[in-house]
Amino acid sequence: MMNQPINSPQFFLTAPSDCPYLEGQSERKVFTHLVGEKARDLNDLLTQGGFRRSQNIAYRPACETCRACISVRILASEFEITRSMRRNRAANRDLVSTEYHAEPSSEQYRLFRRYLDSRHKSGGMADMSIGDYAMMVEDSHVDSRIIEYRLRNEGDGVQEQPTGELAAVALTDRMGDGLSMVYSFFNPELSERSLGTYMILDHIARAQALGLPHVYLGYWVKGSRKMEYKTRFLPQEHLMMQGWQRYEP
Incomplete structure (x- = not known):
């Protein structure tokens, strides 16, 4: 043996x-x-x-x-923002994003719970407790970060940490060739802001600032409506039998 x-x-x-x-x-x-x-x-x-x-x-x-x-990854250095994405960014200009080491909070869990109850009530994560959420964030041996997105309060930028309402959260891995969006969630009552799109745009900007070529979005499933948004961020590559191939819509 x-x-x-x-x-x-x-x-x-x-x-x-x-x-x-x-x-x-x-x-x-x-x-x-x-x-x-x-x-x-x-x-x-x-x-x-x-x-x-x-x-x-x-x-x-x-x-x-x-x-x-x-598997889908955005080519961050070549990314071409669309008109609708510019509108999205403008509509969310009152958000403040702050990156932390991957540490959970009860405030994050409350938002996570609201998101699941609204969007994924029958999904595999529906029964997650605050302890389960803490494990999701903390149980990592890689370079993981939490990015919080808060509505801007008067005084933000002067204080050490923003104090506005928590609108969205992303759990993200920083890798040698890019950022991998592990999981993200947002306040379902702010659906008109399209915060999922905004968080991806923010990760593209972060990857560009760090000189990292890719933003990994996980899996795209052709024919699944809940996955359609991933192919809007161009240019991007898809992992095929021959390796990573540029996606042609």
């Missing part, structure tokens, strides 16, 4: 379950653990290979009969 080197990751396969995106399909995932001193490098490598991170797990679809989930 061969001994596996201690730094070589072990991969596992989940049992089949109902697909959350395409009716009538089942899904399986291949996954490994992101722990120890090699976790950052492994996360970079796996993300470039189409994996996503959840806590200290990296996973990607391994479905037997379907290849609909496609």
